[in-house]
Amino acid sequence: MMKGLKKWRLFSLLAVMTVFLSACGEDxxxxxxxxxxxxxxxxxxxxxxxxxxxxxxxxxxxxxxxAFVKFRRSKQGENHMPKQVEGxxxxxxxxxxxxxxxxxxxxxxxxxxxxxxxxxxxxxxxxxxxxxxxxxxxxxxxxxxxxxxxxxxxxxxxxxxxxxxxxxxxxxxxxxxxxxxxxxxxxxxxxxxxxxxxxxxxxxxxxxxxxxxxxxxxxxxxxxxxxxxxxxxxxxxxxxxxxxxxxxxxxxATEGQTASADSADLGEATFANSCLACHAVSGVGASGAMGPNLTTFGDRNRVAGVLEHNKESLEKWITDPESVKPGNLMTGKYGELSEEEISAVADYIMSLSVEE
Known part of the structure; x- marks a missing residue:
């Protein structure tokens, strides 16, 4: 008897949770x-x-x-035979x-x-x-x-x-x-x-x-x-x-925009030497690039789609992409950059924006 009551309590709890959880969800x-x-x-x-x-x-x-209530044996009697409706x-x-x-x-x-x-x-x-x-x-x-x-x-x-x-x-x-x-x-x-x-x-x-x-x-x-x-x-x-x-x-309006390897800005120069082959910084062009277009990176609200949109997250992504997204195509390509270069290129990428 107690085991049956425990099962009903669990069922009731699950039913209540279902009602409350069904209201969860953001717009x-x-x-x-x-x-x-x-x-x-x-x-x-x-x-x-x-x-x-x-x-x-x-x-x-x-x-x-x-049928369960009306035709139970205690009500109809032991010898009652229900009407046969076969066929x-x-x-x-x-x-x-x-x-x-x-x-x-x-x-x-x-x-x-x-x-x-x-x-x-x-x-x-x-x-x-x-x-x-x-x-x-x-x-x-x-x-x-x-x-x-x-x-x-x-x-x-x-x-x-x-x-x-x-x-x-x-x-x-x-x-x-x-x-x-x-x-x-x-x-x-x-x-x-x-x-x-x-x-x-x-x-x-x-x-x-x-x-x-x-x-x-x-x-x-x-x-x-x-x-x-x-x-x-x-x-x-x-x-x-x-x-x-x-x-x-x-x-x-970003047509022709690019990063210069001769720039006095360390971030832009590092980007031009290490990133520009895969990532465009102009919104005008054709599809098919090796890596995501970064023209609007400063306007986004996530780094790599899942990290908070800040310089620290971007540095983490550049330093070790595998720790964020296992199997991504950027993995293992940026081990030669110094901490100063990573910090500078993160500043440069975060500055890319088309929104006022």
Whole structure:
């Protein structure tokens, strides 16, 4: 008897914890607090499906309890024989037709949403001047960082996706090495990035991120891709359309910007000699760089996607990247830099910014 009571106490505790934990989640990363039209539609579809399934559970549970109480042997007697319904066409029709109806109720809105959210024809539409009318971003997933190219604007950035609010943003998704998966939980469902083919979909960002606790939405890799999969984050900064245009103009103004090996600044000279081969400091260019574009590094809120955005974290990353992200491609390349050079190059990288 006591063992049974303990089990019920544990069950009750778990039930209470489930209720409280279901309310957990921050706006910048929770699928249950969508900040975009796609996420809201997917959440509504999820809630609709849960409602249908809950209704089935309630009805079946009621019938079970009703039969359990009404036809118990102590009430009907030892010699009572229930009515035999084997071969009843009525019952067979009921338990065949009802599930079909429920499946259709679930399938119809699911299929409508699936085809609607997969419609990317507007990606190729052009205006009277021949320019694409929709914003398109080419996303390339790499071990263990993200590259974002805006082909119509001629700019490239990394680790931080910047998009306007109130309009559909279309994505071409691919991977440079192994399979990854692009996911912004607060905005919409994930989509795989493959090496062999390009996947396409769109998202809509309805809220500006500046009012969030960290000023950005969080993006994740949702496909196990290696030892640092859990650390393969990116951030999403959503701006009002006019602010986005200002950001694009600021990025375009960095065309030709580079670091000089002859600079009197030790940080810039060290960067030019040791880092520039892999990391660009101009937002204008093509995708495909060995390392992340650092043009907007000073505007980010994380180092390597996961560390606090400060000089100490950056020095740690430069000194020993393997301790932060095992298996990353920067590992073991900076052992010859002195502490003075590491400090100077960290100051230089932290100074890279396009935002006022």
């Amino acid at each position: 910048y990363i929770s699928t249950l607090k969508p900040a975009g039209a796609v996420g809201k539609e997917q959440l509504n579809l999820l809630l609709f499906s849960i409602t249908i399934m809950a209704l089935v559970v309630i009805v079946v549970s009621f019938l079970y309890l009703y 009843s066409h009525t019952l067979e029709v009921i338990w065949t037709v009802i599930p079909i109806i429920l499946l259709l109720i679930l399938a119809v809105p699911t299929l409508i949403s699936t085809y609607k959210l997969a419609d990317v024809k507007a990606m190729d539409e052009v205006d009277e001047e021949g320019n694409k009318s929709a914003l398109t971003v080419n996303v390339t997933a790499k071990l263990y960082w993200w590259e974002f190219e805006y082909p119509e604007q001629g700019i490239v950035t990394a680790q931080e996706l910047v998009v306007p609010t109130g309009e559909k943003v279309y994505f071409n998704l691919k991977a440079a090495d192994v399979k990854h998966s692009f996911w912004i939980p607060s905005i919409g469902g994930k989509m795989d990035t493959n090496v062999e083919n390009v996947n396409k979909f769109y998202l809509q960002f309805d809220e500006e991120s500046k009012d969030l606790e960290e000023g950005v939405f969080f993006g994740k890799c949702a496909e196990l891709c290696g030892p640092s999969h859990a650390l393969m984050d990116f951030k999403v900064k959503t701006l009002a359309p006019e602010e986005f245009e200002n950001w694009v103009a600021s990025m375009q």
